Amino acid sequence: MSTAVPGRIRGEVLSVRRTGAYHHLTLRTPGIAANTRPGHFVALAVGGDEPVRLGRRAFWVYAADPGGLYGGSTEVVVAVRGAGTAWLTGLSTGDPVDMLGPLGKPFALPREPVGCLLVGGGYGAAPLLGLARRLVDRGCKVHMLLGAATEDGLLSPLEARRAATSVALATIDGSVGTAGPVSTLLPDAFGTLDVEVAYACGPHSLLRAVSEAATARGAYSQCAVELPTSCGTGLCLSCVLEVTGDDGRTRTVRSCVEGPVFAGDAVRWGRL
Amino acid sequence: MTTADLTTRLGRLELTSPVLVASGCGGSGRELQPYADLAALGAFTTASITLEPRRGRRAPRVAETPAGLLGSLGLPGPGVDVFLARELPWLAEHCGRVIVSIAGGSLPEYAELARRIGTAEGVAAVEVNLSSPDGWDRADAAARDGYSAQRVLAAVRQEVPRPRPVLAKISADVGNVTEVAAAAARGGADGVTLVNALPGMAMDPVTLRPALGGVTGALSGPAVHPVAVHAVYQVHAGLPDLPIVGTGGVRTGWDALELVLAGASAVGVGSALLRDPAATDRITSELTALLAEQALPSLAAAVGLGHRTRPAITESETA
Numbered sequence: 001m002s003t004a005v006p007g008r009i010r011g012e013v014l015s016v017r018r019t020g021a022y023h024h025l026t027l028r029t030p031g032i033a034a035n036t037r038p039g040h041f042v043a044l045a046v047g048g049d050e051p052v053r054l055g056r057r058a059f060w061v062y063a064a065d066p067g068g069l070y071g072g073s074t075e076v077v078v079a080v081r082g083a084g085t086a087w088l089t090g091l092s093t094g095d096p097v098d099m100l101g102p103l104g105k106p107f108a109l110p111r112e113p114v115g116c117l118l119v120g121g122g123y124g125a126a127p128l129l130g131l132a133r134r135l136v137d138r139g140c141k142v143h144m145l146l147g148a149a150t151e152d153g154l155l156s157p158l159e160a161r162r163a164a165t166s167v168a169l170a171t172i173d174g175s176v177g178t179a180g181p182v183s184t185l186l187p188d189a190f191g192t193l194d195v196e197v198a199y200a201c202g203p204h205s206l207l208r209a210v211s212e213a214a215t216a217r218g219a220y221s222q223c224a225v226e227l228p229t230s231c232g233t234g235l236c237l238s239c240v241l242e243v244t245g246d247d248g249r250t251r252t253v254r255s256c257v258e259g260p261v262f263a264g265d266a267v268r269w270g271r272l
Numbered sequence: 273m274t275t276a277d278l279t280t281r282l283g284r285l286e287l288t289s290p291v292l293v294a295s296g297c298g299g300s301g302r303e304l305q306p307y308a309d310l311a312a313l314g315a316f317t318t319a320s321i322t323l324e325p326r327r328g329r330r331a332p333r334v335a336e337t338p339a340g341l342l343g344s345l346g347l348p349g350p351g352v353d354v355f356l357a358r359e360l361p362w363l364a365e366h367c368g369r370v371i372v373s374i375a376g377g378s379l380p381e382y383a384e385l386a387r388r389i390g391t392a393e394g395v396a397a398v399e400v401n402l403s404s405p406d407g408w409d410r411a412d413a414a415a416r417d418g419y420s421a422q423r424v425l426a427a428v429r430q431e432v433p434r435p436r437p438v439l440a441k442i443s444a445d446v447g448n449v450t451e452v453a454a455a456a457a458r459g460g461a462d463g464v465t466l467v468n469a470l471p472g473m474a475m476d477p478v479t480l481r482p483a484l485g486g487v488t489g490a491l492s493g494p495a496v497h498p499v500a501v502h503a504v505y506q507v508h509a510g511l512p513d514l515p516i517v518g519t520g521g522v523r524t525g526w527d528a529l530e531l532v533l534a535g536a537s538a539v540g541v542g543s544a545l546l547r548d549p550a551a552t553d554r555i556t557s558e559l560t561a562l563l564a565e566q567a568l569p570s571l572a573a574a575v576g577l578g579h580r581t582r583p584a585i586t587e588s589e590t591a
Contacts, residue, residue, distance in 0.1 A: 008307050008550060045547055054493050054547050055336050084336075100307075100549070230334045230341060231546040234303040237345050238334035252327050252348065257303065 006233075007031055011044075011099040013091045014073055020152035022123055023089040024062065026075045032101050033072035036064035038131035039224055039261045042076060042101030043232025046084035053084045055230030058256070060126035060201065061102065074101070077126040077155060103232050104260045107131055107199055107222050113139030114196040117189055117219075118164070119210050121182055121202025122148050125155040127224060128201060132163040141165045143193050147182020147206075151175040166193075183209040190217050197222065200264070204272050211264025221264030227255045242268040276563035277570035278556075280314070280537045282515040283462035285397055285437045287369065287538060289314035290571050291528065291556045294519045294540030295373040295399060295441065295465075296320065296345075297492075301363045307549035312556065314538055316367035318359070320375035320401040323385055325351035330485035335474045340496065340521075341543050342472050342489030347375055352388050364394025373441065374428070375401040383427045390432030397436060400428050402456070403443035403468045416446045418455030429460025439517060441465040444496075444503045450510040463515035465540065466503045470496055492543040497521030501534050508535020508576050523551070525558020532571065533578035 011027035018024075032042070043056040059076035066072050080086050091097065107127070110116070116135050118128045125146050132142045142163070147170040148154045154176065160167045168185050169177030178185060183206055189195070190213050200210035201224040214221035227239035234257035243258070243266045244250045250268060253259070280290045295317040298304055310316065328348025335342040350359070363370045372389045376382035382400065390398055402424060403416050425440055432438050440456035442449060444467040453464045469490035474483040500520025508516060518531030519540030528539040544551040559571075568574050 006306050008548075051547070052339050053336055054339070054341050054543065055334070056547060098548070228332060228334065230336065231549070233299075233307075233546075233549050235297055235299045235549070236334055236341075236343070236546050237299075237328065237348055238332065238343075240328070240331070240333070240348075 005035070006100055006103050008098070008100050011074070011097045013093055013095045013097060014070060015093060016089055016091060020154065021079065021148075021150075022155065023078045023080065024075055025078050025088060025091070026073055027097055027099065028070040028072070029074040029099060029101070030071040032099070033064040033074050034066035036061050036074065036102040037106035038127045038134060039104065039106030040102035040127075041104050041232070041260060042074060042099055043103060043229070044088060045098035046087045053087075055084070056100070056232050057084050057088065058103075058226075058229050058232050060123070060224070061130070062126040063130060064102075077123045079123050100232055104256055105258075107224070107261050109134060109138065110140065110197055115141045115143070115194040117143050117145065117193065117195040117198045119145045119182060119186070119198065119200040119202070119206065120147070120155065121206040122153050123155055124202030124206075124224070124226070125160070126201070128199065129156055129159055129163055131199060132160065136163065136165070141194070143189060143195070144168070145170070145182050145185045145189060147171065147185070147202075149173065182206060186210065186213045190214070190219070195219050198264070200224070201226075204269065207264065207267075208269035211267065211269065215265050222261050223264045223267065224261050225255045225259055225267065229256050232256050242271045244268065275560060276568055277572070278560065280571050280575075282397065282439070282517065282537055283437045284435060285369075287314035289556060290532065290538040291552050291559065292371070292517065292538055292540045293317055293545065293552060294542035295401065297542040297545045300359050301367055304545065304549050305366065308551075308553050310367045313367055313552055315369040315371045315396055316363055317371040317399060317540060318355070318363070318373050319349055320347055320373040321352050321355050321385065321389065322347055322349055322375055323352055323381050325349065325354065332483065332485055335483040335489065337472070337474055337491065338495065340472070340491050340493035341546065342474055342484060342491055343469070344484040344486030344489040346486060352385060356388065356392055360392060360394055369396035370394055371397045371399050371439070373399040373401050379423060379427050382424050383431050386428040386431035390428075390436060395436065397439055398428065398432050399439040399441050399465055400424060400461070401441050401468070403441065403446065416443060416452070418451045421452050422455040422459035425456045425459025425461045437462040439463045439465050441468050443468040443470065444499045445470055449503045450507050453507045453514060454511055457511065457514055463517065464507065465517040465519060466507060466536075467496070467500045467520050470499065492521065494521040494523055494527075497527055497530075501530050504531050504536050505534040505578065509579060512576065522555065525555050525560075525562050528555050528559050529562050529574065532574045533576070535576040535579065537575050
């Protein structure tokens with residue numbers, strides 16, 4: 001999968017919408033949305049022109065619309081965690097946002113119409129909805145498993161039902177779907193569905209579970225790995241993980257540049 | 273309005289621009305290419321090259337602090353062999369001039385690195401990292417005193433062919449920066465880079481333990497900028513003929529000009545690149561505009577200007 005050449009633009013806030021536990025931030029992003037694929041991310045600067053917080057914040061692209069009234073727009077899902085994300089969700093329509101994107105290597109798509117399992121934890125479901133639509137367009141059967149701590153942490157379950165062939169939900173508190181982590185749905189999914197490729201995005205423990213379950217059944221897995229970064233461009237060297245290549249050698253690589261999507265069986269999960 | 277002449281010199285090394293990428297924040301150069309005009313750089317300074325490949329420290333490696341970034345990377349890198357084979361040729365082709373930073377764990381290691389790097393094609397100068405709070409355990413590290421700085425520089429100078437300049441990168445976290453700079457010059461440094469990141473720490477609000485996997489970090493960003501201006505000012509006052517590369521928290525053209533006024537002949541841009549990978553282009557144009565605004569005909573005319581008595585204000589001739 002080739003990597004789109006990233007760009008740096010002054011985006012503009014179109015809307016900030018609170019949905020459940022998250023905020024959906026939609027930005028006018030001319031020139032960026034057209035090159036964006038599921039699994040790409042963007043890195044936003046926070047704090048304006050005299051920043052106290054220097055690092056960028058990275059977000060999965062939830063939706064990218066290259067056309068429309070705005071000459072291209074990009075929607076990301078923000079979970080407020082600190083001053084930087086709070087600043088972003090406090091923006092108003094028309095406010096500028098310094099943005100880099102699309103960044104990283106996106107999900108690879110199968111050439112044949114095969115059965116696919118998409119597993120998302122919390123806001124990690126963000127890149128999976130667009131992926132589901134693309135896979136369905138290619139004739140793939142798409143089964144989605146979405147999980148979160150509570151109901152309001154489930155990202156867009158209704159849109160998922162519209163996009164996918166089947167959807168199953170899990171919440172830790174049991175408020176919706178099966179009680180427990182979404183990984184508890186994996187044995188049943190792999191046992192009953194015809195899965196050749198599994199895609200996952202979410203907490204590392206979930207990615208590891210999906211990767212191991214897929215490998216055990218001879219399926220491929222593609223895991224989008226989120227690690228803390230302060231740049232998104234490969235410069236800060238903070239988002240590193242260990243990956244074993246086809247040559248059998250293990251290397252320390254940057255998730256933001258060499259990933260964020262990795263073959264699940266290449267990642268040394270125990271070292272994360 | 274004529275554009276100020278930006279050419280500058282670090283001893284024998286002539287640079288077309290005073291704006292450099294500082295060590296450790298420019299990746300392999302390729303990461304910056306989509307955003308910045310690398311050919312317009314005065315020079316690209318590499319991350320510190322070590323003899324052997326190093327994986328670096330465990331996560332978390334970066335923590336944000338007010339107007340600063342704490343990095344605890346542990347000098348990760350491919351080692352000198354891979355650097356010379358795969359990274360240096362690309363940099364030399366795309367970045368104009370390449371200053372290669374080296375970090376050794378002992379005198380023989382510094383000498384070996386100097387021999388390998390100092391004779392390689394495409395190297396404009398060697399920068400000796402004397403004092404990274406990030407790289408080594410404090411005990412064995414770091415020539416943070418004049419005596420060790422002189423010994424390291426002498427070992428390096430002996431291996432680097434004469435016409436090629438050697439710079440010593442010094443921390444502000446030393447007793448007397450001017451003394452260490454003078455000792456480095458006695459050892460054979462043609463110039464000094466001021467300042468290296470400062471040691472720092474932050475605690476994690478959830479675990480109530482050090483926020484960085486490596487516990488101690490290297491503080492960079494605007495928070496350290498006044499420290500850099502002070503160090504450059506001190507060293508230029510004491511050693512007016514020693515070329516200085518000023519670095520530390522440079523984010524704007526004015527930040528760069530402050531270091532120049534204090535005595536720097538060139539300015540390194542580091543952590544600002546993490547937020548703005550096009551920072552060197554922007555800083556160059558802001559610096560050019562500031563020189564024009566101040567009716568300074570060249571960068572050279574501004575170097576050390578902050579030390580000179582301000583002339584009585586007269587009516588502008590162009591008014």
